[in-house]
Amino acid sequence: LSKRILVxxxxxxxxxxxxxxxxxxxxxxxxxxxxxxFFKSQPxxxxxxxxxxxxxxxxxxxxxxxxxxxxxxxxxxxxxRLWREVEKESENKNLVILDEIxxxxxxxxxxxxxFKKFLNTTKSNIVCTGRNAPLWLQKIADTVSEIKEKKxxxxxxxxxxxxxxx
Amino acid sequence: LSKRILVxxxxxxxxxxxxxxxxxxxxxxxxxxxxxxFFKSQPxxxxxxxxxxxxxxxxxxxxxxxxxxxxxxxxxxxxxRLWREVEKESENKNLVILDEIxxxxxxxxxxxxxFKKFLNTTKSNIVCTGRNAPLWLQKIADTVSEIKEKKxxxxxxxxxxxxxxx
Numbered sequence: 001l002s003k004r005i006l007v008x009x010x011x012x013x014x015x016x017x018x019x020x021x022x023x024x025x026x027x028x029x030x031x032x033x034x035x036x037x038f039f040k041s042q043p044x045x046x047x048x049x050x051x052x053x054x055x056x057x058x059x060x061x062x063x064x065x066x067x068x069x070x071x072x073x074x075x076x077x078x079x080x081r082l083w084r085e086v087e088k089e090s091e092n093k094n095l096v097i098l099d100e101i102x103x104x105x106x107x108x109x110x111x112x113x114x115f116k117k118f119l120n121t122t123k124s125n126i127v128c129t130g131r132n133a134p135l136w137l138q139k140i141a142d143t144v145s146e147i148k149e150k151k152x153x154x155x156x157x158x159x160x161x162x163x164x165x166x
Numbered sequence: 167l168s169k170r171i172l173v174x175x176x177x178x179x180x181x182x183x184x185x186x187x188x189x190x191x192x193x194x195x196x197x198x199x200x201x202x203x204f205f206k207s208q209p210x211x212x213x214x215x216x217x218x219x220x221x222x223x224x225x226x227x228x229x230x231x232x233x234x235x236x237x238x239x240x241x242x243x244x245x246x247r248l249w250r251e252v253e254k255e256s257e258n259k260n261l262v263i264l265d266e267i268x269x270x271x272x273x274x275x276x277x278x279x280x281f282k283k284f285l286n287t288t289k290s291n292i293v294c295t296g297r298n299a300p301l302w303l304q305k306i307a308d309t310v311s312e313i314k315e316k317k318x319x320x321x322x323x324x325x326x327x328x329x330x331x332x
Contacts, residue, residue, distance in 0.1 A: 006179075012311040014174060014184040017191060021183025021212070024190060028211030045194025046187070049219065144317040145178040150310040 004125045005141045009102055009133035012147035019097045019129050020046050027053050031094035036086050038079065038100040038130075039064055058085045068107045079109045086118070093124045102130030105137060112136060170291045171307045175268055175299035178313035185263045185295050186212050193219050197260035202252050204245065204266040204296075205230055224251045234273045245275045252284070259290045268296030271303060278302060 006022075008015045023033050035050065037059035047057055060082060064075040083104075090096040104110045105128075112134070119126060119140060128137065138144045172188075174181045189199050201216065203225035213223055226248060230241040249270075256262040270276045271294075278300070285292060285306060294303065304310045 008180060010314070012313075013172075013309055014180070014187070014311045014313070017187025018180040018184040018313075020187030020190050021180070021185065024186050024215055025183060025211040028213065028215050045191040047194065049190055049194050053215065138317065141317065143179055144315075145180045146314045146316050147178075147180070147184075148176070148312045148314060150312050151304065151307065 003123060004143065005119060006125070006127045007102070007133045007138055007141040007144045008127065008129045008147065009131060009138075009144065010146035010148050011131055012149035014147050015129040015131075016099055018145070018147070019099060019127050020050070022127060023050060023055060023095065023097060024053075026095045027055070032092065033095045033097070034058070034090055034093045035097045036082060036090075036099060036101070038082060038098070038104050039075075040100065056089065058082060058089065068103075071107055071109065076109050079104050083110055083114075090122060090124055095127065096122070096124045097127045098129070100130040101128050102133040102137070104130075106132040106134050116140070169289055170309070171285060172291070172293045173268070173299045173304055173307040173310045174293065174295045174313065175297060175304075175310065176312035176314050177297055178315035180313050181295040181297075182265055184311070184313070185265060185293050186216070188293060189216060189221060189261065189263060190219075192261045193221070198258065199261045199263070200224070200256055200259045201263045202248060202256075202265060202267070204248060204264070204270050205241075206266065222255065224248060224255065234269075237273055237275065242275050245270050249276055249280075256288060256290055261293070262288070262290045263293045264295070266296040267294050268299040268303070270296075272298040272300050282306070 008018055023035065026033050034056045035058070037057065039060060041060040041063040051057060060078050064072065066072060066075055086098065101110065105112070105115060133144070174184055189201065192199055200222045203223065205226060207226040207229040217223060226244050230238065232238060232241055252264065267276065271278070271281060299310070
């Protein structure tokens, strides 16, 4: 069976949770999985459970909030560090989740040619999540799902709830 | 904290996996979860893992393929049976996933008034997945995510792969 490239993008809720669902589905078939979380450093509800199930998780050492127009240098450095982990640690995995990498690609922090080369050479199924998936990535991908936010509780001014939003 | 009603709809890949991701997130916060799978009877990769994590799973005793214009009577009966399980077993849960229930609602197998009453009285967070979520449900919901299929590998004629599609 050949590898797949899945892209989950759009402004709606459920991109990362959808990827987590894919992890669980793969684990159910005794597949090996790695999860790389770009731009995220804080623990979230699912991490401990995924670790206990044997998923290797790699993430940022600190969180960053940034505008695509002004990307801090230390964010770029941290992104490159995690990217090297991807290149090193994604081998021999059936499923590799690159959570929020679409942001790093659209902001050109990880270069198109570098990422294309990775997709060409990897033997793993790759899932790329995050808003603004670049069109060149959508063209390469086997599946592109766009999650649209039709309505969101934040709009009504209600706070995030443990276990639902994080 | 008050309960939430989340709707995940649309023709794209990732509705059920997104709900599974929410389950894992909730379990990470030590919440109690029930999963009800409408129209599905076959085992899927995630079931065993979810069960081992303490999730109670209820589903159809046999699978049905049907057109909304012609719904077999035994499907309706099976749907009502599972619905009674929902009413009975969803109490004292933090999160209740009603997988594919949108189909049952749009086909009017589970009546609007019955479901509205359930949503009014339950204390659980409710997630409804499936295509064609009725508009009345989208109006009640706190969050509505629509997953659009921009591109799908099936289109290219490649077969479903274990751990990704099921």
